[in-house]
Every structure is written in structure tokens, then in C-alpha cells.
Amino acid sequence: MNSQDTFKFAETHEWADQEEDGLVWVGISHHAQEALGDVMFFQAPKLGQQVVQGEAIATIESVKAASDIHAPISGEITALNDAVEAAPELINERPYGVWLFKIKPESKDSLSLELKQLMSLAQYESGPGV
Known part of the structure; x- marks a missing residue:
């Protein structure tokens, strides 16, 4: 996994990290885990x-x-x-060090446009939702 400086962020507080193998690792931002508790x-x-x-594809629950x-x-x-499913508290401990799932992009062209x-x-940290 790369440094969070290379991550791309969605307005909905997910991060995407494109790896050398072409897969994109996905997690949630520090702000998101902090807001959830x-x-x-x-x-x-x-x-x-x-x-x-942009499609809702998973759910995360906290005490809040x-x-x-x-x-x-x-x-x-x-x-x-699997480590996150077994111990979801890992998300709070290391939001930028814990991926949730990986996505194989449809194509290099579509990935480039979507990123x-x-x-x-x-940009994310200075945005209105953070």
C-alpha cells in the first residue's frame, strides 16, 4: 500500500489507492472513522x-x-x-493502513477518468465535508 499522500478521496469519505498490480485498494478516511466512533x-x-x-456497496456500523x-x-x-471482518476496530486504529476490499477496474481508460x-x-482535507 502506498502513502496516504498518493490516495484519492471520494466526497463520501472513501479512499482509493491504485497499486502496481492494477488493483485499487479501498478504505475509509480518518475523518470518516472519527465521525463514526x-x-x-x-x-x-x-x-x-x-x-x-458512487454506488453504496458495503456497510460500516459503530456504536453511534x-x-x-x-x-x-x-x-x-x-x-x-478478512482481518477487518474479524476485528473491525482495526479501522479506527489505522484508517489509512487498513484496506477494506480491492477493486479490479473495468479498464485503464475508465480508471483514469474515475480517478x-x-x-x-x-483537496479532501480542505473540502466542506471534513
Whole structure:
């Protein structure tokens, strides 16, 4: 996983990290985990599920609230982080060090266009929702 400085952020508080193997790792921002409070449960998307950028595909629950996790890019869910399902509190401990699932982009062209629609860390942190 890269440094959070290379992550791209959605307005809905997910981060996307494009890896050398072409997969995009997805997690939630520090702001999101802080707003949720102590995470108690994570319902992951299904392996093989086709997702569309912006679509609600997973759920995260804390003692305060439940929130949807949206797909930052379109593609296929290819991996789930079993450690997070077993110990969802890891999200609070290391929001930028813990990925939730991986997406195989539909194509390099669509990925490039979709990543341009996301924000850098600096843009995200100065945005109205943070």
C-alpha cells in the first residue's frame, strides 16, 4: 500500500489507492472513522460483485451510527480484508493502513477518468465535508 499522500478521496469519505498490480485498494478516511466512533461491524461487498463508481456497496456500523461505503471506482470486487471482518476496530486504529476490499477496474481508460473525479488528500482535507 502506498502513502496516504498518493490516495484519492471520494466526497463520501472513501479512499482509493491504485497499486502496481492494477488493483485499487479501498478504505475509509480518518475523518470518516472519527465521525463514526468505535467501529463494531463491517459488512463487506461480495467477491465478484460488479460495482459502479458512487454506488453504496458495503456497510460500516459503530456504536453511534451505520454508514454506507461507496465504490470510489467502477469494477469487480476481487479481494476482501478478512482481518477487518474479524476485528473491525482495526479501522479506527489505522484508517489509512487498513484496506477494506480491492477493486479490479473495468479498464485503464475508465480508471483514469474515475480517478480524476476523486480528490487528493489536500483537496479532501480542505473540502466542506471534513
